[in-house]
Amino acid sequence: xxxxxxxxxxxxxxxxxxxxxxxxxxxxxxxxxLTHRIAYLIEEHKVNPFNIMAITFTNKxxxxxxxxIDKIVGFGSESIWVMTFHSTCVRILRRHIDNIxxxxxxxxxxxxxxxxxxxxxxxxxxxDPKQLKESTVLKEISRAKDELxxxxxxxxxxxxxxxxxxxxxxxREYQExxxxxxxxxxxxxxxxxxxxxxACPEILENYQDRFKYIMVDEYQDTNxxxxxxxxxxxxKYRNICVVGDDDQSIYKFRGANIQNILNFEKVYxxxxxxxxxxxxxxxQSILNVANAVIANNTGRKGKKLWTAREDDEPxxxxxxxxxxEEAIEIGSEIASxxxxxxxxxxxxxxxYRTNAQSREFEEYFVHENIPYQLVGGVNFYxxxxxxxxxxxxxTVDNARDDLQVKRIINVPKxxxxxxxxxxxxxxxxxxxxxxxxxxxxxxxxxGLGKASAKINSFVEMIETYKNALQETTILDVIKQLIExxxxxxxxxxxxxxxxxxxxxxxxxxxxxxxxxxxxxxENTLSDFxxxxxxxxxxxxxxxxxxxxxxxxxxxxxxxxxxxxxxxxMEEGIxxxxxxxxxxxxxxxxxxxxxxxxxxxxxxxxxTITYAKARMIRGETQYNPVxxxxxxxxxxxxxxxxxRNKFRIDEDYDDNSSPRSFFKENPFxxxxxxxxxxxxxxxxxxxxxxxxxxxxxxxxxxxAKLDTMTKGIQKISDSNELGxxxxxxxxxxxxxxxxxxELKEGPRxxxxxxxxxxxxxKIMYANFAKLKKE
DNA sequence: CCATCCACGTTTTTT
DNA sequence: ACGTGGATGG
Numbered sequence: 001x002x003x004x005x006x007x008x009x010x011x012x013x014x015x016x017x018x019x020x021x022x023x024x025x026x027x028x029x030x031x032x033x034l035t036h037r038i039a040y041l042i043e044e045h046k047v048n049p050f051n052i053m054a055i056t057f058t059n060k061x062x063x064x065x066x067x068x069i070d071k072i073v074g075f076g077s078e079s080i081w082v083m084t085f086h087s088t089c090v091r092i093l094r095r096h097i098d099n100i101x102x103x104x105x106x107x108x109x110x111x112x113x114x115x116x117x118x119x120x121x122x123x124x125x126x127x128d129p130k131q132l133k134e135s136t137v138l139k140e141i142s143r144a145k146d147e148l149x150x151x152x153x154x155x156x157x158x159x160x161x162x163x164x165x166x167x168x169x170x171x172r173e174y175q176e177x178x179x180x181x182x183x184x185x186x187x188x189x190x191x192x193x194x195x196x197x198x199a200c201p202e203i204l205e206n207y208q209d210r211f212k213y214i215m216v217d218e219y220q221d222t223n224x225x226x227x228x229x230x231x232x233x234x235x236k237y238r239n240i241c242v243v244g245d246d247d248q249s250i251y252k253f254r255g256a257n258i259q260n261i262l263n264f265e266k267v268y269x270x271x272x273x274x275x276x277x278x279x280x281x282x283x284q285s286i287l288n289v290a291n292a293v294i295a296n297n298t299g300r301k302g303k304k305l306w307t308a309r310e311d312d313e314p315x316x317x318x319x320x321x322x323x324x325e326e327a328i329e330i331g332s333e334i335a336s337x338x339x340x341x342x343x344x345x346x347x348x349x350x351x352y353r354t355n356a357q358s359r360e361f362e363e364y365f366v367h368e369n370i371p372y373q374l375v376g377g378v379n380f381y382x383x384x385x386x387x388x389x390x391x392x393x394x395t396v397d398n399a400r401d402d403l404q405v406k407r408i409i410n411v412p413k414x415x416x417x418x419x420x421x422x423x424x425x426x427x428x429x430x431x432x433x434x435x436x437x438x439x440x441x442x443x444x445x446x447g448l449g450k451a452s453a454k455i456n457s458f459v460e461m462i463e464t465y466k467n468a469l470q471e472t473t474i475l476d477v478i479k480q481l482i483e484x485x486x487x488x489x490x491x492x493x494x495x496x497x498x499x500x501x502x503x504x505x506x507x508x509x510x511x512x513x514x515x516x517x518x519x520x521x522e523n524t525l526s527d528f529x530x531x532x533x534x535x536x537x538x539x540x541x542x543x544x545x546x547x548x549x550x551x552x553x554x555x556x557x558x559x560x561x562x563x564x565x566x567x568x569m570e571e572g573i574x575x576x577x578x579x580x581x582x583x584x585x586x587x588x589x590x591x592x593x594x595x596x597x598x599x600x601x602x603x604x605x606x607t608i609t610y611a612k613a614r615m616i617r618g619e620t621q622y623n624p625v626x627x628x629x630x631x632x633x634x635x636x637x638x639x640x641x642x643r644n645k646f647r648i649d650e651d652y653d654d655n656s657s658p659r660s661f662f663k664e665n666p667f668x669x670x671x672x673x674x675x676x677x678x679x680x681x682x683x684x685x686x687x688x689x690x691x692x693x694x695x696x697x698x699x700x701x702x703a704k705l706d707t708m709t710k711g712i713q714k715i716s717d718s719n720e721l722g723x724x725x726x727x728x729x730x731x732x733x734x735x736x737x738x739x740x741e742l743k744e745g746p747r748x749x750x751x752x753x754x755x756x757x758x759x760x761k762i763m764y765a766n767f768a769k770l771k772k773e
Numbered sequence: 774c775c776a777t778c779c780a781c782g783t784t785t786t787t788t
Numbered sequence: 789a790c791g792t793g794g795a796t797g798g
Contacts, residue, residue: 189788590786617782
């Protein structure tokens with residue numbers, strides 16, 4: 001079983017008891033070590049699989065580990081807990097959270113829900129969103145929760161800090177709202193589990209006795225709350241094994257505390273430390289590049305990757321005029337690899353710093369029929385139409401969550417407006433009941449008038465589905481629901497542009513529900529909703545699909561690809577201007593670690609690219625080559641670096657630049673005949689410029705001109721409106737004024753009137769109902 | 774209550 | 789460049 005392991009791996013895999021810290025460089029086979037250690041414990045030391053737990057950060061990592069454990073352990077492996085931090089905590093809380101005053105059927109709020117809550121909080125506390133941003137407060141709260149500070153702890157910690165007073169109030173109100181809705185946000189999942197353990201020692205002990213052996217993956221990314229959670233669990237038996245790489249700590253912005261790994265040996269004095277430095281993934285050239293860059297960081301544990309691999313090829317650097325050219329060149333290269341049989345699409349990944357950078361690639365790939373899958377961006381379950389339908393399901397499942405009920409009470413429009421909602425909401429608050437409970441007795445709420453009938457039929461509808469759920473499947477209920485509410489029709493009416501895509505998303509949701517029900521026939525709607533709350537885009541990646549992957553470097557962590565492009569290596573992009581401006585060396589170091597993560601994703605061929613010009617937020621930026629590229633000794637790179645060093649070099653003579661055929665023919669020809677296939681649920685990129693710049697024929701131009709002039713003539717006759725430019729007109733509200741201009745708009749005349757008492761107004765003639773004086 | 778327009782911020786990364 | 793949310797008028 002342990003055959004073929006190197007000495008260090010063997011040492012780690014056969015460690016039996018006591019704390020173990022494995023510093024595992026990128027590609028050093030840490031998952032292998034973890035899974036083998038589990039197998040070893042079971043076989044050699046007769047540890048009951050029931051007593052083992054492995055915790056990861058992502059579902060994908062958990063799934064991968066699960067698979068490998070199942071393979072190597074065999075019988076009994078299913079009783080090992082292999083889960084993410086969040087799902088572990090949910091599982092524990094579902095069982096015991098009633099001990100700390102929540103209902104076990106709590107719901108989980110995503111970022112979007114949090115924002116809605118905070119908005120309501122601002123309204124209630126009369127806070128002007130211009131002075132204090134919701135996102136700022138939420139971020140602050142999240143940081144506090146990462147540090148296990150509840151509203152009271154937070155208040156006392158910052159009691160002296162006057163500037164935090166408002167935030168304290170927001171935190172209190174926010175948490176109170178979540179409580180009322182029986183909801184927890186992501187951070188609460190961890191925090192409340194710790195709180196539960198603190199409040200109920202007997203429950204904690206129960207879990208301590210269960211999980212005698214604990215392994216934590218990606219340990220460098222843990223925050224204080226997660227660390228505390230793990231530490232509490234491990235405190236009785238101290239069989240805690242953590243695996244991590246301080247050089248790959250890239251989640252500080254999310255509260256990760258790099259000290260957790262740096263100080264592990266101080267917390268656990270008798271820690272055994274094993275360093276894995278042999279890399280089994282990449283060529284020596286790739287490792288040289290990665291090592292050279294990360295060597296610029298201070299405060300590392302220190303480690304140098306090496307490989308026994310003999311085959312090698314250079315790391316390429318390529319500079320382009322702009323982001324489009326970057327996309328075209330990378331895309332054409334990929335197409336040619338495929339054509340020449342050098343690589344399949346599934347061997348290739350394109351990495352970038354920010355999600356916005358995916359756009360150019362998508363446009364070109366769609367145009368050239370290069371299959372791709374975009375990971376990240378807007379999470380599938382965060383899309384509006386999906387959230388709407390899920391809000392319906394949540395309401396049907398458990399109408400305790402006011403946020404969800406309010407979200408859908410008027411979607412699609414059924415004539416229940418803000419006024420009505422506010423009245424019901426106030427009534428509910430005053431009578432200490434949930435919003436939905438108040439809806440149920442709408443007739444008794446004063447001042448609702450005709451609206452109460454509409455509320456009643458809404459409640460009736462929800463109740464019908466509730467009953468239906470007893471008899472039939474979730475799929476049938478949601479299908480019925482979509483039909484009854486006319487949701488699809490609403491989408492079509494609302495925006496023709498993206499209606500197709502949104503419909504596709506709904507179709508996708510239906511098939512996800514179907515496969516969920518097929519796979520877990522015994523599970524309830526609540527189970528489904530819970531699973532959905534914790535999945536991410538990355539989880540939908542299927543290794544066997546033949547497509548190029550597009551994703552941020554953060555998403556790519558832990559993954560590997562034979563061919564990798566790390567794009568957008570420019571100052572201001574990577575490192576981001578935010579980090580550059582902060583002037584904080586720690587922030588730059590975190591970016592450098594990110595670069596290290598990026599480079600070490602590549603197995604055989606790494607290409608680093610740079611674009612001289614790039615559109616950012618509607619503005620063209622000219623950025624110098626990233627400092628991280630400058631940190632690579634030139635002998636490790638094949639390709640010429642622009643001469644500019646941290647500034648723009650105006651007269652840079654660019655003859656090393658590749659052909660830029662997009663000037664004549666933006667996307668070149670396509671002679672490959674790839675099967676067109678859309679792998680991504682992501683929004684379809686807009687039509688390529690070729691299509692967009694459809695030249696108007698002369699005849700069309702003339703026709704267009706005709707219609708336009710016709711409009712003008714009509715106006716000058718002063719005809720069907722009964723008035724023209726210069727006439728005096730009367731408006732119901734604004735009184736008398738002079739018509740300054742008449743313009744034909746898309747469906748109506750636009751009238752500009754200078755009113756004697758109200759000044760200049762532009763209005764539509766149809767609505768304005770002006771009368772000639 | 775709804776449709777429309779405009780101003781504004783957003784984009785560094787996410788379980 | 790793009791989407792969102794507030795203001796506005798009917």
